[in-house]
Amino acid sequence: MTFNYQNIKQGKILKKFERIFIFLLLILSNVYLSAADKNMNYQPYLQSVSEHSAIIMVESGSSDNIIIEYGENQTNLNQSSQTYLYKQCVDNKSSFMHRIKLTGLKSNSQYYYHIKNHTNNNAPFSFRTFVSTGTDFDFVCAGDCRSGTKPHSNIAKLIKSYSPLLCMYSGDLCYNGSYSSWIDEFFLPDEMKIIESAPFYNSIGNHEAGHNNTEIFTEAPESLSGHWDYYSFDCGDVHFLVLSTETTIDPGSKQYMFAKTDLENTKKKWKFVMFHKPAYCAGGHGEDKTMIEVSKKIFVPNKVDCVLTGHSHFYQRNEVNGIKHLVIGGGGAPLYNPKNNNYTKVTKKDYHFANFEVKSDKIQVTVINDKNEKIDQFEIKK
Ligand SMILES: [Fe+2]
Ligand SMILES: [Fe+2]
Structure with missing residues (x-):
């Protein structure tokens, strides 16, 4: 050159x-x-845990079976299970949500698991199975995180520090239920850290209701309802009934009859009901006439202890006919101005979640804001 x-x-x-x-x-x-x-992809999370089983959810880009290896000793994952069902996201055909069921587990026990042949396996994930009757446990409730990802992450970090056995989420977990709103808003890294170790149960909100992806990303416990959006399950001495205010629940409807029979038949000491739109609420979106009727006709005669809801973005403790009706809607979406009604005991405009310590004689409830300050504390007793 x-x-x-x-x-x-x-x-x-x-x-x-x-x-x-x-x-x-x-x-x-x-x-x-x-x-x-x-x-x-390959960030697992839990759904529908019981005393003897658990469902691991894993997203992948194909329908090829996912294998989960698991066991009680983290250095010896000597059992395995694989995809029994997958569902393809409605608006993202390259997203396959796999369900892997672990069975034959011991109650109240720590299990370790990982995805076989995946680089995500630096250290195994872990979770605890549900406790049997007579055993104490803690659970949390939060809701309406939607597109408020910053406060949502703060709340999620705090929830993780409480190590709940399970999470009750009262709906509006993302803006519109599309694939991208679920991924970008709900499945945040801080949220994944909670739900890789503890299952969440969602009562569908109006925001994620308009999109079938909610059914893709959640797997309800098998219950007599036969529906994915309203169901019931037990943990320890608590019976949880989760209802949908996005499906008809008028007296006489299929959902109403399921709820009535379910509450009449449970033998559990404590009865919790969760749904998105509160029956009793001062300020925000206000009250819901149908849920007030359902409350009077089913919850009161069956001695429900506590109702968990969201929809209005603030915290509120309302007490009506001996039942505590909580609005736990400060998970991240813009806060509303609460008001007071004659049934309102405490109300706060704050991002928050609630921690429930279930003991044999009482349930201690502590509501914590995103600065880790206590904004309410009370007991539920018989
Ligand atoms: Fe909301
Ligand atoms: Fe809502």
Whole structure:
């Protein structure tokens, strides 16, 4: 090669191309990284745990079976189970939500698990099975995180520090139930840290109701309802009934009859009901006539202890006919101004969640804001 003007010019052009190439590479790697950050693929979470079983949910880009290896000793995951069912996301055909059921587990026991043949397996994940009758446990309730990802992450970090056995979520977990709103808003890294170790149970909110992905991302416990959006389950001495205010629940309807029979038949000491739109609420979206009727006709005669709801973005403790009706709607979405009614005991405009310590003679409830300050505390007793 001779050293002449033409070669110098070519060299300069090549260097320019080199610079453009490197620049494009940087942009592409950034795009890839941010997409990877938001990707939930192979980040497992729990649904429908019981004393003797658990369902692990795993998203992958294909329908090929996912294998979970698990066991009681974290250095010896000597059992395995694989996909028994997958569901494809409605608006993202390259997202397959796998369900893997672990069975034959011991109650009140710690289990470790990982996804076989996946690089995500640095240390195994772990969870605890549900406790049997007569055993104390803690659970949390939060709701309406929606697109408020910053306060949601703060609340999630605090929830994780309480190590709940299970999470009751009162709906509006994302803005519209689309694939991207679930991934970008609900399945945040801080949220994943909770739900890889403890199952969440959602009472569907009006925001995620308009999209079938909610059914894809949740797997309700098997119950006599035969429905994914209203169901019941037990843990320790507590019976949980989860209802949908997005499906008809008028007296005489299928859901109403299920709720009535369910509450009449449970033998559990404590009865909790959760649904999204509160029966009794001062300020925000206010009261719900149908749920007031359901409360009077079913909850009161069956001695329900506590009702968990969301929808109005603040905290409120209302007490009507001996039942505590809590509005726990400060999970992240913009806060509303609460009001007072003659049934209102405490009300706070604050991001928050509630922790429930279930003991043999009482349930201690502590409501905590996003600064880890106590904003309410009370006991539920018989
Ligand atoms: Fe909401
Ligand atoms: Fe709502």
